[in-house]
Amino acid sequence: MIKKEARKRFFDYIKKQGLRNTRQREEILEVFLSSGGHITADEIFEKVKARDSSIGYATIHRNLALLLDSGLAEEIKIGKGKTRYEQMHMRQHHDHLICLKCGKFIEVRDENIERLQEKLAEENDFKPVRHKLEIYGYCKKCINKH
Amino acid sequence: MIKKEARKRFFDYIKKQGLRNTRQREEILEVFLSSGGHITADEIFEKVKARDSSIGYATIHRNLALLLDSGLAEEIKIGKGKTRYEQMHMRQHHDHLICLKCGKFIEVRDENIERLQEKLAEENDFKPVRHKLEIYGYCKKCINKH
DNA sequence: ATGGATGCAAATGATTTGCAGAATG
DNA sequence: CATTCTGCAAATCATTTGCATCCAT
Numbered sequence: 001m002i003k004k005e006a007r008k009r010f011f012d013y014i015k016k017q018g019l020r021n022t023r024q025r026e027e028i029l030e031v032f033l034s035s036g037g038h039i040t041a042d043e044i045f046e047k048v049k050a051r052d053s054s055i056g057y058a059t060i061h062r063n064l065a066l067l068l069d070s071g072l073a074e075e076i077k078i079g080k081g082k083t084r085y086e087q088m089h090m091r092q093h094h095d096h097l098i099c100l101k102c103g104k105f106i107e108v109r110d111e112n113i114e115r116l117q118e119k120l121a122e123e124n125d126f127k128p129v130r131h132k133l134e135i136y137g138y139c140k141k142c143i144n145k146h
Numbered sequence: 147m148i149k150k151e152a153r154k155r156f157f158d159y160i161k162k163q164g165l166r167n168t169r170q171r172e173e174i175l176e177v178f179l180s181s182g183g184h185i186t187a188d189e190i191f192e193k194v195k196a197r198d199s200s201i202g203y204a205t206i207h208r209n210l211a212l213l214l215d216s217g218l219a220e221e222i223k224i225g226k227g228k229t230r231y232e233q234m235h236m237r238q239h240h241d242h243l244i245c246l247k248c249g250k251f252i253e254v255r256d257e258n259i260e261r262l263q264e265k266l267a268e269e270n271d272f273k274p275v276r277h278k279l280e281i282y283g284y285c286k287k288c289i290n291k292h
Numbered sequence: 293a294t295g296g297a298t299g300c301a302a303a304t305g306a307t308t309t310g311c312a313g314a315a316t317g
Numbered sequence: 318c319a320t321t322c323t324g325c326a327a328a329t330c331a332t333t334t335g336c337a338t339c340c341a342t
Binding site: 018019020022024025054055056057058059062080 | 320321322323324325326332333
Binding site: 075077078079095097099100106108110112113116117120121124125126127128129130131132133134135136137138139140143 | 223224243273275276277281
C-alpha cells in the first residue's frame with residue numbers, strides 16, 4: 001500500500017535527523033496522507049483535534065515543516081488565502097489549472113511538458129528537484145461569465 | 147518605448163475603473179517599471195521614499211493591488227519570505243529556475259512548453275490567462291555543494 | 293463639490309517562538 | 318537521563334483597514 005511507503009519515508013527521515021516519533025506526529029501524518037490534496041494547516045488542525053482534542057495549533061505547523069523538509073509535502077500559496085499543502089510522495093506529480101472565477105483546481109499532467117522541463121533545466125546547467133506549474137484562467141463553467 | 151506602453155495600459159485601466167491619478171501612484175508605477183523584476187513591497191517603498199519621503203507604506207500595497215488587477219504585475223510567493231512582484235506587460239513571459247541552495251533565480255523561456263500549456267488547457271475546456279512555472283533544484287555553482 | 297486617495301496608527305491573520313512541563317529513545 | 322516535543326500564550330511579520338484629511342476631476 002502506498003500510504004505505508006510514505007509513512008516509512010517520513011519516519012526514516014525523522015530518524016535520520018535524530019528526531020523522535022510522537023502520538024501527535026503520527027496523527028498529523030495520518031490526516032495529511034488521507035487528505036485529498038490542497039489541505040490547509042487549519043483543516044489538518046480540525047481533523048486531528050477531532051481525534052485528540054488536546055493538540056495545539058503550533059504543533060500542526062511544526063510538523064508541517066517536517067513534512068515539507070522530508071519531501072512528502074509541497075506548499076501552494078495563491079493570492080491572499082492560507083498556504084495549502086499537497087502530497088508529493090504517494091501520488092504522481094501533477095500540475096494545476098486554476099479558475100480565476102470560481103477557484104476550482106483541475107489537476108493535469110502532460111508527459112511532454114515534464115520532459116521539456118527536464119531539458120530546459122539541463123540546458124541551464126541546473127539540476128531540477130521538483131517543479132510547480134500553475135495555469136490560471138477560466139474553467140468551462142465560468143468561461144462565459146467573466 | 148515599452149515603458150510608455152505599460153504606463154498607458156495602467157492609466158487606461160485606472161480611468162476605466164473611475165479611479166484617479168496621483169503623484170504617489172505615478173511614482174510607484176515608475177519604480178515598479180524600472181525594477182529589474184522580483185521586487186518586494188518594501189523595496190518599492192524604500193525607492194519611492196527616496197524621492198518622496200512623505201509616502202506611506204499602505205499606499206504601496208494599495209497600488210500594488212492595482213498593478214495586479216490591471217495585469218501589469220504578477221505575484222510570486224515562495225517559502226516564508228515576502229511576496230515579490232514581477233512585470234508582466236513590458237517583458238516577455240518567462241519561467242523560473244530557482245536554486246534551493248543559494249536562492250538564485252534564473253529566467254528561462256521555452257516556446258514548446260508554452261505551446262503545450264495552451265494545448266493542455268484547451269484539452270481541459272479551460273481558457274488560460276496566464277501561468278507560472280517554477281523549477282526548483284540546484285544551480286551550477288551549488289550542484290556539488292548539497 | 294464630491295468621492296477617491298493618502299498617511300498614520302491600529303487591526304488583522306497566518307505563522308512562529310519562548311518557556312516550562314511532558315514524553316521519547 | 319538527556320533531549321526532543323508539546324501546549325499555551327505571547328510575539329512576529331507581512332499586509333490590510335478605519336479614519337480624518339487631502340486632492341484630483
